[in-house]
């Protein structure tokens with residue numbers, strides 16, 4: 336079962352699982368996701384993670400063997416004003432899922448975690464065992480879920496892999512990023528390119544980086560989906576572990592803007608504004624552990640190529656899944 340299967344990453348995970356021959360139960364509340372994003376061969380269940388009955392029924396009736404958990408509250412910008420929403424879904428909803436899995440003796444989970452668990456890193460690239468001091472309720476709630484899973488592993492042998500990543504980007508041939516309220520840099524830039532926004536607002540150009548703008552890690556959504564599938568295949572062997580899905584080197588916001596200009600041919604007017612509170616200058620994760628232990632090798636490393644896949648999808652779906 337894939338939770339969050341109607342969301343950006345969950346829909347591509349579902350697609351790749353089905354292409355790899357798995358049967359998939361797609362579980363999502365549709366708070367943010369889109370029914371049309373769910374692969375037609377998946378067994379569709381509309382349900383809320385916090386609804387114990389709905390979760391148990393979906394797992395039991397479909398004889399689920401493993402869970403890929405992507406359902407989450409992930410709008411980080413809301414974390415300062417409504418922290419409880421993140422703990423309600425990501426931590427308590429996660430508890431409901433784990434309790435149901437324990438009772439039904441489903442002992443495999445691949446968890447979509449986040450590099451927000453680390454907070455502001457003391458050194459780069461971030462490694463999995465580095466200190467974790469989240470700086471927002473999103474990161475804290477996702478870290479709390481990882482901690483719950485660890486105790487389920489110790490108490491009754493739940494097999495668990497958490498994949499921590501920063502900026503998922505790109506699109507598969509049929510599924511892409513389509514949010515009603517967008518906060519991610521690449522889709523916002525493409526909104527400018529297709530005329531939905533007049534300009535791009537850059538948060539700060541006075542950081543201690545070569546071009547003054549923040550540097551972030553970008554990983555293609557298909558590579559993320561494939562890491563989930565690799566993790567599933569290695570769960571029996573590995574037992575319990577966390578992996579960063581990073582690119583070792585990041586791209587600055589100005590580099591992202593420039594790459595979007597090259598891909599779209601649009602000038603993309605930029606307005607430089609103030610820094611956002613809590614935005615570290617650089618966030619880049621090491622992927623050495625995922626490479627050596629999972630055998631994960633991202634197929635996309637070139638930023639323009641990643642953006643190109645989003646551009647192709649957005650050009651074909653200017654109104655998303657509407």
Ligand SMILES: NC(=O)c1ccc[n+]([C@@H]2O[C@H](COP(=O)([O-])OP(=O)(O)OC[C@H]3O[C@@H](n4cnc5c(N)ncnc54)[C@H](O)[C@@H]3O)[C@@H](O)[C@H]2O)c1
Pocket residue numbers: 338339340341342343344345362363364365366367368369382383384385404405406407408409424428447448449450477499500501502503504
């Ligand atoms: N997008 C990124 O760059 C990124 C980076 C790191 C980690 N992640 C993690 O990846 C996962 C997927 O992120 P995404 O970008 O696809 O987000 P998304 O919002 O597109 O997908 C999340 C899905 O979860 C569903 N959902 C939310 N609350 C639910 C609930 N209570 N019950 C059932 N379903 C619920 C939403 O409807 C949505 O379809 C999340 O766990 C997120 O924390 C994302």
